Amino acid sequence: MRAVWLFVLLLAALPARAEEIVMGLSKDNVSISTxxxxxxxxxxxxxxxxxxxRTEPPLQVVLTVAGPKTPVTVWRKERRLGIWVNTEAVEVDAAPSFYAVATSVPWREAISAVEDLRHEVSIPRAIRSVGAPMEIEDAQVFTDALxxxxERAGLYQLHEGIxxxxESTLFxxxxxxxxxxxxxRYTIRVFLxxxxxxxxxxxxxxxxxKVGLERWLFTLSRNEPLLYGLMSVAAAVLAGWGASAAFRALRSG
Known part of the structure; x- marks a missing residue:
């Protein structure tokens, strides 16, 4: 009987049913055309x-959009004998091709460092560990450079407060x-x-x-690389010939 009462007390101490997310998107796919x-x-x-x-503590929202993850080799360039050359390299195990983070409040107020580590929410956490040679002591510098x-290319984004x-309900x-x-495949996550x-x-x-011509060219480059290469060379030759003909016509005119 005592065990039953202990179980009842434990149930009473449990938090109320957690809030659940119902999410929608303006589109289910993105088509890349020419x-x-x-x-x-x-x-x-x-x-x-x-x-x-519940008003205290207030509810916040954090969302992420992540593209496919792939390995990336990051090189360090140094100036030697008057020219820039690749020297050391670090292999990033997996980095998302695109990653965006958006929050309802400033980042530090939105999620704790522990939760960020657990769910890999921030941009640095979304990039997996770096396999660096032992002689490279500042391997993190390579990840920061990536x-x-x-970020400059618009592929990594942090939007605080957008x-x-x-009413702690609609977002x-x-x-x-x-x-x-x-x-x-791009994964979209929402955290409360x-x-x-x-x-x-x-x-x-x-x-x-990719769709249309972009899809056809992409498929051709993968399935028929020789034919794709010959077509690329032919297109370059035709473009050069056309530009040369146009220049001659302008000079003669």
Whole structure:
């Protein structure tokens, strides 16, 4: 009987049913065509709950959009004999081709360092460990360099405070994807946090695919590399001949 009462007391001490996320996307796929100049995804949703809204600590939202992960070799360049050459290199085990993070409040208020480590939310955490030779002591510098390069290209993004959260229930945010994204499966994650701790999470996937001429050329380059190379050379020759003919015509005119 005592064990039963202990069990009842334990049940009473458990937190109320956690909040759940209902998420929607403005599109299920992104098509990359010859005139593709980027795309925007609207991520929206609601917090489903049975109990009254808790106001303290306040609810926050963090969302991420991640492209396919691939290994990346990062080189260090040094000036030798008047020219820049590659010297040391570090292999990054897996880095997302595209990664965006958006929050409803400044980053430090949105999620704790422990939860970031656990769920790999921030850009540095989304990049897996670096396999560096033992003689390279500053391997983290290579990862930082990769992040800076992709930030400048618009492929890595941190948007603090752009997630709109209404009455701790409705949320939405728009993420812009640049023209230089790669195709593949993109994972979208939404986290609900309170006082930096994750209380609920949800994920979804969209497909990014080349279509039309872009798809045909991509497939040809993979399946028929020789033919693709010959076509590329022929196109370059024709372009050069056309430019030369146009220049001669202008000079003679």
């Amino acid at each position: 005139d593709f100049d980027g795309s925007e995804i609207l991520i929206f949703g609601a917090v489903k709950r049975e109990d009254p809204i 992040i800076r390069i992709r 997630v709109t959260l209404t 939405d945010a728009a993420i812009s994807m640049p023209a230089n994204i790669t195709e593949g 946090t309170r006082d930096g701790a994750v209380v609920a999470r949800h994920s979804s996937v969209i497909e990014v695919r």
